[in-house]
Amino acid sequence: MSSRNDAFAKLSADLGLSFDGEIKVGGNYVAALRHENQVFISGQVPRVGSEVKFTGRVGAELSLAQARQAAQISIMRAIALLQRSLDGDLGHVKQILRMNVYVQSADHFTQQSEVADAASELLYSLFGAAGTHARTSVGVYQLPKNAAVEIDLQAAVE
């Protein structure tokens, strides 16, 4: 099922994203935890290298379109972490179980679902039926590093 790896590589290139060798976290937690047949991905902001690509409040400093781009980067980063936790093979993903999407929102911005849709669409395009998932999207007041979006994942793997 390396076709998923190929699709992910192509999508990364199309979006101009590369996460090679640069996803680090502090030593006291992990970006991706595998336990038995599940992987838990820590909350990911739209960071590439050391730069958070979209900062600010969605609905004020950022548009819906920009927030959707931010969601795409966050979910791509989450998928990159998932891939690493599976010895590089996304073919081992059995089912995406749950995705939580946190949107740093301006007062009166209520399109959090439309932001999350960008990540859901990307999961579906890569994984098909195995990529359909339960999800929760909410608008929060502040995110780490003033990020526009933060996304975490839980997946069943084999």
Place this chain on the structure above:
Amino acid sequence: MSSRNDAFAKLSADLGLSFDGEIKVGGNYVAALRHENQVFISGQVPRVGSEVKFTGRVGAELSLAQARQAAQISIMRAIALLQRSLDGDLGHVKQILRMNVYVQSADHFTQQSEVADAASELLYSLFGAAGTHARTSVGVYQLPKNAAVEIDLQAAVE
């Protein structure tokens, strides 16, 4: 164990709620995901049909009592989805594991637990010991569609 189905139908009627044939989401995620012996329910706002019944900030536009009604609709909707994912039989619910309650809160409103209690009480009334659950309730800045409350669930099933 169809007695749970009966109790749910009676409670729906008492609350004046009907979710027949109307819970749809976009094609890229699912309202309820069953994987092996667990079901994950996506975040539910207090929507019946196409209408979100309670919108606005709790503690400003909405009272605690109204927020509790909103929580009841959200959890009833979540239970309706759970029922569908179990071929219509709530008797297959082994244990409600976790509930997350997000309350769209006004500044200085700190009774998110009291809002969540309305949903917890309803789960307990329907499922008894199998309905006791771990939960987290927080006050967020904005919810999709300006909903007052959003609730998600994770359940063990057989």
Place this chain on the structure above:
Amino acid sequence: MSSRNDAFAKLSADLGLSFDGEIKVGGNYVAALRHENQVFISGQVPRVGSEVKFTGRVGAELSLAQARQAAQISIMRAIALLQRSLDGDLGHVKQILRMNVYVQSADHFTQQSEVADAASELLYSLFGAAGTHARTSVGVYQLPKNAAVEIDLQAAVE
């Protein structure tokens, strides 16, 4: 593995914390739910006895240092609950799977990760590799009882 119990007792004493006989919740949900080989801990605020030790917005009424103390109390409380759900023996913890950290944040406060680090460090100091975990930290608008921090946990146990 009672050494973990000893380490937890020592850390409680060092921090001046005691949770003996006082962690109660309403009857319709539970502070800790064990189901098969997992334990789900409900969201914990920095409460000792009946008092929430740190209230207010982090970045305004509270400093980062105070928020980190709040996170330590919340995670200690979560660990105390985990211990009780395991017949008093933290040696049965196989892996901390996920921690969610909610920080009641002032406008422009974006150091939620640094707050969460205090809890992650504590988990690692007590559990070692079994204490590394996936985590999500976000800044929310209001927390129950005006608490500065709320933390929940999911753990694999044996």
